[in-house]
Amino acid sequence: MSPSPRARRRLASPAVAIATTLVALVVVACVAAPLLTSQDPQLLREYLGALPPGSSHPDCLDHNRIALGEAIDWCRLPAPQGTLSVTTQHLSAESYRVLVRRGLLEIRAQGGTRVPRLDLSRAGAELRAYNVPLWSPAPPLTLSAGAPPPAGLFPGAERAIAVRIVHGRSEDAWVAAIQGGRVQHLTDNGLEITQASLDGDAIAAVRWADASGERALRVRHWLGTDLGGRDVLSRLLYGGRISLMVGLVATVVSLVIGVLYGALSGYLGGRCDQYLMAGLDVLYAIPFMFIVILLLVYVGNGVFVLFVALGAVQWLTMARIVRGQVLSLMSREFILAGRALGLPAWRIILRHLIPNCAGLIAVYAALTVPAVILEESFLSFIGLTVQYRHQSLESWGALIKFGVDALDYHTGYGWWLLLFPALMMVGVLLALNLIGDHLRDLADPHAQPR
Numbered sequence: 001m002s003p004s005p006r007a008r009r010r011l012a013s014p015a016v017a018i019a020t021t022l023v024a025l026v027v028v029a030c031v032a033a034p035l036l037t038s039q040d041p042q043l044l045r046e047y048l049g050a051l052p053p054g055s056s057h058p059d060c061l062d063h064n065r066i067a068l069g070e071a072i073d074w075c076r077l078p079a080p081q082g083t084l085s086v087t088t089q090h091l092s093a094e095s096y097r098v099l100v101r102r103g104l105l106e107i108r109a110q111g112g113t114r115v116p117r118l119d120l121s122r123a124g125a126e127l128r129a130y131n132v133p134l135w136s137p138a139p140p141l142t143l144s145a146g147a148p149p150p151a152g153l154f155p156g157a158e159r160a161i162a163v164r165i166v167h168g169r170s171e172d173a174w175v176a177a178i179q180g181g182r183v184q185h186l187t188d189n190g191l192e193i194t195q196a197s198l199d200g201d202a203i204a205a206v207r208w209a210d211a212s213g214e215r216a217l218r219v220r221h222w223l224g225t226d227l228g229g230r231d232v233l234s235r236l237l238y239g240g241r242i243s244l245m246v247g248l249v250a251t252v253v254s255l256v257i258g259v260l261y262g263a264l265s266g267y268l269g270g271r272c273d274q275y276l277m278a279g280l281d282v283l284y285a286i287p288f289m290f291i292v293i294l295l296l297v298y299v300g301n302g303v304f305v306l307f308v309a310l311g312a313v314q315w316l317t318m319a320r321i322v323r324g325q326v327l328s329l330m331s332r333e334f335i336l337a338g339r340a341l342g343l344p345a346w347r348i349i350l351r352h353l354i355p356n357c358a359g360l361i362a363v364y365a366a367l368t369v370p371a372v373i374l375e376e377s378f379l380s381f382i383g384l385t386v387q388y389r390h391q392s393l394e395s396w397g398a399l400i401k402f403g404v405d406a407l408d409y410h411t412g413y414g415w416w417l418l419l420f421p422a423l424m425m426v427g428v429l430l431a432l433n434l435i436g437d438h439l440r441d442l443a444d445p446h447a448q449p450r
Contacts, residue, residue, distance in 0.1 A: 016438050019431035026428055030244060033237035038076070039219070041238040041394075045229030047201035050406065050414045053232075056220040058206040060086075060198070066174065067195035071181050075206060075217060080181040082210030086174040088202045096163040100149050107145050118143040118163065174198070224416045227406055232416065235399060236424055242395040243425070246306055247373040251365055253311025254372075258318025259361060263349045265319070266326025273323075280319060288313040289375070296384045306379075310372050318364055325357045359442070366436035370429045377425060396425040 029036060047062055064074040072084065095110040096118055107115040120141040141150060154161060174196055177185035186193055206217040223232040265276040292309040299305050329335055329352075338348050354361075377397025394402070403418025 013438075015434060019434040022427060022431045023435070026240060026424070027244060030237050030240035033234065033241065037231065037234040037237060039221075039231035039234040041230060041234040043230060045200060045225070047199075048225055048229035050227050050417065051221055051225040051229075053222060053224040053416050054220070055224060056218045058200075058203050059217040059219045060200045060203045060206060062200045064198040064200065064203070065195065066176055066183060066186055066198070068183050068186055070183055072176075072178070072183070077178060077181065078208055078217075079210050081179050082208055084176040084178055085205075085207040085209070086176075086198060086203060087205040088172045088174065088198055089204045090170045090172070090202060093164050093166045096165075098143060098161050098163060100154065100159045103148055104146050105143055105149055107143060114145065116145050120163065171204070223420050226402060226417055227414070232420060235394060236396075236420060239395045239399055239421070240424065240428075243373050243376060243397070244428075246310065246376045246395070247369040249307045250310035250314065250372045250376075251368045253307055254314035254318060254368060255361065255365055256315075257311065258315035259322050259354060259357070261315065262319035262322030262324075263326050263353050263357070266323040266330065267345060267349055267353065269327075269330070277323070280316060284316055292375075292379070293382075293384065296379065306376065310375055313375070314368050314372060318361070318368075321360055321364055322354075322357055325360055326353050329353055329356055363436060363439045363442075366432065366439050370432040370436070373425075373432075374429060396421050400425065 043061075045057075045062060048057060051057070059075045061074040066072065066086075075084070077084070096115060097108050097110075098118070099106040099108070107118050109115050120143065141153075143150075173189055175187045176183045186196065188196060207214055208217050209215075221231050221233070223236065225231060226235070261276070261280075265273050268276075292313060295305055295309045335348065335352060338352060373396075376395060377400070380395045380397030381401045383401075399421035400418060403414070403421060406414035406417045
């Protein structure tokens, strides 16, 4: 079956080329995720919180340990020998919470004690709402309990702000001499020590010096971080592995079941065909999505269970399509000749009927992949995240859910947590559907040139 001129023109259109290129780039990026990003998608840096795209910070973890004779396990050293310098800052601060109740201010110190007045003109005062800095230092302002809130102090519909007043700041300089990737000498402000424990939120700078010069060791997050300080780009790429793998494998499962069932029903015909189609109608009446949810809840949300569950949902339509095509082929000469020669049924089905349905099978497979990805994303959105190798790897649907939760909690802050996963998923699904539509035109023998 050769494609019509119209189908050939549409397959060569820029839209198909762009869609195919987009899908190929996303697949390659997800497969090569370790090469494109060095960040661990499960690495938590809770002290960072949600950083906007393009942000960077010193290369360290929540808790870091330096000891003589041991390797540095929290910072990627660019060479096996050199000098590692770490600067830490320790803050002395007091925290307050300012509430608005019935149009009047209520000031409480950390611990819940009521405070009558709060001077925000002091040096080191910081105002925060949901951990998002509003301004620092604060303008000359004094808040009094029982007084109306100053105009413009509370953003939008906020009814509470957090205030932190920093009293002092002390710095420590840690220097470690690295030889062969291990610490050979360690000092704290010039005093020799054997080990040190550094908290990530106190580390202000990390520098590395060797024969090539001195440079800052920082981690840059091109798409920002989530609420736990995890890199969004790495989570997108590794999450794409789950979404694409589920879409492809579940589609293969649905094709194997649907093609064999439909081909057998069309070949047998008569009462067997009626009984098989009646069973198919009964299965159509079952709410399969609820069965999938029950399987994931009670059997387990492993990858294998998800493959079987989603593949078992999608094969019904494929069985109908293949059965109709087989019925139209049963009256063709080559099938009649095969039956007259006494060929076994399995050979006629596998060697003659199914290959002649390959066009429709390919079209439906191309349209099934985005449908399965969307179903898996829905399951992840409601909390049924895939468990893979004892880790919870979040697919695009789960990342979108995290973005929605971040917007709800932070009232508009963290928009990138929703935008980038949504753009990735929408772009891939749109491209796959476009490719499937054009494959359908290729397999349509009645398509006429315009």
